[in-house]
Amino acid sequence: MSHVTRRRPDGRLILLLGALAACGPISIDMYLPSLPSIAQAFLVSTGAAQTTLTSFMLGFSVGMLLYGPLSDSFGRRPVLLGGIIMYALASVACGLSFSIGSLVTFRFVQALGAGAASVLARAIARDAHESADAARVLSMLSIVTSIGPLLAPLIGGQLLLLGGWRVVFVALTLFGTVCAVTAYLKVPETWPPEKRKHSEVLQSFGAYGKLLRDPVAWGHMLCGGMAFASMFAYITATPFVYIEYFHVSAQHYGFLFALNIVGIMFGNFMNTRLIGRLGSLAIISFSAMVSCVASLFVALVCLTGWGGLWSIVAGLFFVVGVVGLLSANCTTDLMHRYPHNAGAAAAVFGAVQLALGAGASLAVGLWEGVSPVGMGVTIGFAGVLCYCGRVLVVRWHGRGVPGVVV
Numbered sequence: 001m002s003h004v005t006r007r008r009p010d011g012r013l014i015l016l017l018g019a020l021a022a023c024g025p026i027s028i029d030m031y032l033p034s035l036p037s038i039a040q041a042f043l044v045s046t047g048a049a050q051t052t053l054t055s056f057m058l059g060f061s062v063g064m065l066l067y068g069p070l071s072d073s074f075g076r077r078p079v080l081l082g083g084i085i086m087y088a089l090a091s092v093a094c095g096l097s098f099s100i101g102s103l104v105t106f107r108f109v110q111a112l113g114a115g116a117a118s119v120l121a122r123a124i125a126r127d128a129h130e131s132a133d134a135a136r137v138l139s140m141l142s143i144v145t146s147i148g149p150l151l152a153p154l155i156g157g158q159l160l161l162l163g164g165w166r167v168v169f170v171a172l173t174l175f176g177t178v179c180a181v182t183a184y185l186k187v188p189e190t191w192p193p194e195k196r197k198h199s200e201v202l203q204s205f206g207a208y209g210k211l212l213r214d215p216v217a218w219g220h221m222l223c224g225g226m227a228f229a230s231m232f233a234y235i236t237a238t239p240f241v242y243i244e245y246f247h248v249s250a251q252h253y254g255f256l257f258a259l260n261i262v263g264i265m266f267g268n269f270m271n272t273r274l275i276g277r278l279g280s281l282a283i284i285s286f287s288a289m290v291s292c293v294a295s296l297f298v299a300l301v302c303l304t305g306w307g308g309l310w311s312i313v314a315g316l317f318f319v320v321g322v323v324g325l326l327s328a329n330c331t332t333d334l335m336h337r338y339p340h341n342a343g344a345a346a347a348v349f350g351a352v353q354l355a356l357g358a359g360a361s362l363a364v365g366l367w368e369g370v371s372p373v374g375m376g377v378t379i380g381f382a383g384v385l386c387y388c389g390r391v392l393v394v395r396w397h398g399r400g401v402p403g404v405v406v
Helices: 011-021 023-029 032-041 047-076 076-095 099-130 132-161 165-186 201-212 215-245 250-278 280-304 308-321 324-337 339-365 373-396
Strands: none
Touching: 011 023, 011 099, 011 132, 011 165, 023 076, 023 099, 023 165, 023 280, 032 047, 032 165, 032 215, 032 324, 047 076, 047 099, 047 201, 047 215, 047 250, 047 339, 076 099, 076 165, 076 308, 099 132, 099 165, 099 339, 132 165, 132 250, 132 373, 165 324, 201 324, 201 339, 215 250, 215 280, 215 324, 215 373, 250 280, 250 308, 250 324, 280 308, 280 324, 280 339, 280 373, 308 324, 324 339, 324 373, 339 373
16 A cells, blocks of 8 residues: 655544554453452452553553564554554453463453554554644544543443453454454555665664663653553552442443543643644643642542542542643654654653553552552652653753754
8 A cells, every 4th residue: 555645634544543542542441340350250369460451561562662663664554454463363362361370461462462553553643744733633643542441441341241351352352353454444554665764673673772862752751651650550440449449330430430531532632722832842841740739639638538539530530631641742742853763752652651551550559458548659659750751851852862963
């Protein structure tokens, strides 16, 4: 399929890429209501059940590191298709797992495939649109991507009633198959052969060295990554905190989860309106401040018990609501800083983001029982580090890329 040239935002392409990028979030969110049931089915602790989420995050992170440079060298389309096919096959294996160890392993493989859709959907959106529109396009992409996670826990709760946790992976298999067929038929190649000639595999992977020597890149990864870590501490803990500690039903849990997805969608909608007027840096600064204050509020509520469930829900609305704002603007600014290695830049940002999310998930799992304390401490710590990332970005933003002559 011939490559496309840059143009004004294409609504149909954004809709399609948003659906593909939702593979990862849907694979996490749809099975969240099933976590207590998985722990009971395999006769393991809540912490052991949560490792299925941690392994997914780690696999997602590793996959993104691979796919960015590979797509810079071989093109976006073949790498994307290979990853989605791997995702669909691994979803089948997850549904057939008969031990917690096998489920953890196949979740890792499933995530390796899902990482292709996440990183390459963003790279394709950046390739196919003018630079001035990229942040707006990525925010629109995030709005579309948020629809899946909005519905996924609600669907997951109903599937749990219908036939247990294995039915969730049947649904994910069908979703992956539809994504693979749709990508094959409709997703164009956006990285032309003449650009691939300048992106040999070793050279593309070498771009990681430049990124890791750049304080601005670290600032973006810390700012966007720690906001993401806060969200995943919430994702990991709330199936147990809400359902077992506060006695919310598995079906009603989906509605509380949906409130935060609405917050993400609203934040991304506002970004599409404000990015042209304020610029990425101003939005990153404001969003990081909101993330820090809201995270410390959640930590205080979880430690003291003040206000109970609804205070936690209110605080988390703001913690999670700015994640999309930070992700879209940090990713866009980083890709523009490395225009010849946009795939690698998107990949390293996404990988660090997912690795920090996995770390937060693991940190929550280390706390005993289902008390909200572990979630609150982890979120508060992540919020402070998110603001530290914002300080790095603001301080070093005007300086050039280390070791690169533009």
